[in-house]
Amino acid sequence: MTRGTETRGADDGVTTKLWRGGELVEEGFALTDVSERLAAEDALVWVDLCDPDHERLQRLARELSLDTHAVEDAVLAHERPKATLHATHTFLTVYGTNLRDPDPEEPRRSSLEVHRVSAFVLPRGIVTVRGPAGFDMEPVQQRWQDDPELLRYGVGALVHGLLDVVVDGHFETIQQLDQLIEGLEDVLFDDRASSREVQTRTYRIRKELVELRRAVLPMREVVNAVLRHRTEANHHASELDGYFTDLYDHVLRAAEWTESLRDMVTTVFETNLSLQDARLNTVMKKLTGWAAIIAVPTAITGWFGMNVPYPGFGKVSGFVASLGVIVGLGLVLYTVFRRKDWI
Structure with missing residues (x-):
């Protein structure tokens, strides 16, 4: 295994892996060796940067000829989910979500956590960039590990695994919010329930749905753009068509479910106001x-x-x-x- 003065491990925010024929053959190599690994015909490379410093990111960007605007977007806050095609790569920005327990001290504060992950998709590899306490890449690695045969089809398999985990996280969050709304409906007609408590819970769920909607709805454009940006040079594209079609279907279902929950919580809010008038x-x-x-x-x-x-x-x-x-x-x-x- 080749190592240089910049050899990094996952413990200091850098993870590097190399697959050949779907099998992991090397990991933990230096960032200065990434371009060398990418040059091999049968190579598949993953580089993960967690909260990278500006100098390291710029050095890697110069080595891989990454677009400067895309590099800036990878670290800027409040970037919307998107997929942009550049001369040498495709740039992705998506958001993973999860729902924590509400804070009893501040019941109106949103419990939704949104973590951004950006990716530079190269012909034979992918570079992911994320925040210090952000998106967890362990489920993504597990997804790649569970289906090593898929990795033989190239970088599209890495992209699919990443997006699939993100969308699964969206589904889990949406399901949790759905259960919260059902619980809200149960106490809506309970005369013993506090009207203020119902209003507070409704307000928090509405706020969480607004934040979730910003992460979920643009995923349709992201996945659709990834499908368009796959070039004819990738002779394994046809083998992955079914996977990406299924992923796009999941994205549509997540978007429709989110819109449905938005209508439901609006109905709960209006029903609560009507019940207050009736009780008055x-x-x-x-x-x-x-x-x-x-x-x-x-x-x-x-x-x-x-x-x-x-x-x-x-x-x-x-x-x-x-x-x-x-x-x-x-x-x-x-x-x-x-x-x-x-x-």
Whole structure:
């Protein structure tokens, strides 16, 4: 194995691997040896840079003739998912997602984590660039390892494995959000549930869906562009067509599912507002009913409290009569309101 002064390992943010005929034959070689490995006809090279410093990335870019604008996009924040064809390579930027548990201290904060990974797709290799605490490449490596025969078809197999793991992560996140929305629907009609809690959970899920949508929807363009950018020079392209077609189908399903969840959470939000109005109307009816019942003794006692003589004035019979009128009218109103479900 050839090593130079810049030999790096995964522990300092650089991983290098070389396959021949689908078999891993070398790993951990220096960045200065990457172009030499890529020159071999039967070589398949992967270079992973985790939080690379500017000097190292620029040196590798010069060695591999990477587009300067693509190199800048690989490290800039807030780049949208895209696939761009350049003279010597195709540049990809995609986002992996996962959903952590909500923070009980800040329940309205989004629990969605979005991690970017950029890739320079060369004729015989791929260079991935990611942040310090970002996209986990272990599942991608496991995907390549589980299907070594696919690696015989060239760099397209590496690209497919990377995008497939990203899309699977999207599906997992979407499924978790779907379950959260179903749980939200269950408590929506529960009178014991706090209206503020429902509003907070709805707001957080809506925010997470907006962030997820920015990562999922552009994947249709990315995968479609990858399909277009595969050149005729890759004689194994036909063998990978089925894999990329299946991947594109998954991307479409993820996008449609995301849009469906967006409509669902909007419906939950609007339904919650309607239920609040309905509950408010119910409370107002009950208050109105009790106010009408309370108005009866107020009116009767006010009448009998006048400073003028009236039938039964100063007698026990007058008190009994007024009390009877209060109780009788109160019971009549209570019965009527109960039948109308006002109280």
